Amino acid sequence: MNSLAELLNKTLQGTAAYDVLSELGRMLYFPRGIVAQSAEAKKLATKYNATVGMAYMDGTPMHLESIKRYIPELSNEEIFAYAPTAGVAGLREIWKDEMYRKNPSLKEKTVSLPVVTSGITNGIVISSDMFIDPGDTVVVPDMFWGNYRLIFEVRKKARIVTFPFFDSAGNLNTEAMEDTLSEKVKSKKIILILNFPNNPSGYSPVKEEAAKIVSLLNRVAASGKKLVVITDDAYFGLFYENEIYRESLFAELADLNDNILAVKVDGATKENLAWGFRIGFLTFAGKSLSKEHYDALVQKAMGAVRSSISSSSKVAQSLLLKAIKNNQYEEQKEQAFHILMERYLEVKSLMRDYKGNSVIKPLPFNSGYFMTFSVRNGKAEDLRRYLLTKRGIGTISVGTDYLRVAYSSIDKKNLKDLYTEILQASESI
Numbered sequence: 001m002n003s004l005a006e007l008l009n010k011t012l013q014g015t016a017a018y019d020v021l022s023e024l025g026r027m028l029y030f031p032r033g034i035v036a037q038s039a040e041a042k043k044l045a046t047k048y049n050a051t052v053g054m055a056y057m058d059g060t061p062m063h064l065e066s067i068k069r070y071i072p073e074l075s076n077e078e079i080f081a082y083a084p085t086a087g088v089a090g091l092r093e094i095w096k097d098e099m100y101r102k103n104p105s106l107k108e109k110t111v112s113l114p115v116v117t118s119g120i121t122n123g124i125v126i127s128s129d130m131f132i133d134p135g136d137t138v139v140v141p142d143m144f145w146g147n148y149r150l151i152f153e154v155r156k157k158a159r160i161v162t163f164p165f166f167d168s169a170g171n172l173n174t175e176a177m178e179d180t181l182s183e184k185v186k187s188k189k190i191i192l193i194l195n196f197p198n199n200p201s202g203y204s205p206v207k208e209e210a211a212k213i214v215s216l217l218n219r220v221a222a223s224g225k226k227l228v229v230i231t232d233d234a235y236f237g238l239f240y241e242n243e244i245y246r247e248s249l250f251a252e253l254a255d256l257n258d259n260i261l262a263v264k265v266d267g268a269t270k271e272n273l274a275w276g277f278r279i280g281f282l283t284f285a286g287k288s289l290s291k292e293h294y295d296a297l298v299q300k301a302m303g304a305v306r307s308s309i310s311s312s313s314k315v316a317q318s319l320l321l322k323a324i325k326n327n328q329y330e331e332q333k334e335q336a337f338h339i340l341m342e343r344y345l346e347v348k349s350l351m352r353d354y355k356g357n358s359v360i361k362p363l364p365f366n367s368g369y370f371m372t373f374s375v376r377n378g379k380a381e382d383l384r385r386y387l388l389t390k391r392g393i394g395t396i397s398v399g400t401d402y403l404r405v406a407y408s409s410i411d412k413k414n415l416k417d418l419y420t421e422i423l424q425a426s427e428s429i
């Protein structure tokens, strides 16, 4: 094993973070090669810096004016230069400050500096590089983003175990979650994915449910199991009802139990309406983890970034940093939130008027981009095809039993027509 990896492992030894590292996670380190040397040269090479594989002219990166003309306010450095492996320092700092502002329960708790990833997907892949070995168990509710299968089962050769997301009363099924973690899965190390607001259901826990999740995870961890809890906060902030728990559960897990490593994956993708920017963040927290431990985890994440995508888009990071510092940022985010909330309220009211039919039934939803119908008799794909080919309406079938509707992408004035079409179509198949 590389001596730098050994050093990082030694730093982490005795913590739950060390115990849950995958084989690859143990091998990861951040090499003191080109990137480290050129970072050093950036500070010290005052005459010529010939370290990094870029082309400079007159002290600024060479570039094509045809690209530059569209981004007039950024400097050449902000647009064209490589971003550091872990991301632009100012952006990582401001994202961390924002995380504390958006999650007041984090107050007095410590977390690592976020590492920039190429979108949230890549953040999840980097975390699974660090913590998942072939054969490990990943627990997710049966309502989950389909890409998890590709990431955990196909890439990492892990085993996905699901539990029912809702109980028969339409509440979050925390009993099934606890039973799965403590009884069904026998292994000592478990990876749990919490994705709220959830894709595809559009559901987030209400305060009582969030408290139940926190105490059940504490019980499972106290029984000796080591949990890596990855909070996929892709849709964070899109909470439309007052009783919803409005923070990331990461904030509660950050110092809950020595046997829990909390891994937060979030990003600009949905929160900042910047889907194509490919900017995500990966942040670690755990009870008793010190700054030294966090730095070791960050370096391992940097090793995974360096050996896969090398670094994320610089221009996107520069634009995002400028936007967050802009005094209209909050107000504009709020405006976008209200547009989505109005769409949500319209769909809620349409569903209240809906008296039910024999084919589809809406599942509970209160947040995010989506709502989902459960479709009787495994006809979800038939309904999707019918809507698409006979009515020109695109929806997503999830497995055989669910139809997901992204009301976030339909103007409020068209929602009534859309849902009328879906309800009529469901009766025709």
Ligand SMILES: Cc1ncc(COP(=O)(O)O)c(C=O)c1O
Residues within 6 Å of the ligand: 118, 119, 120, 121, 122, 145, 195, 199, 232, 234, 267, 269, 275, 278, 279, 280
């Ligand atoms: C739950 C969830 N996680 C992650 C992502 C991916 O985010 P990104 O585009 O930043 O990779 C999505 C996007 O659809 C999602 O629904």
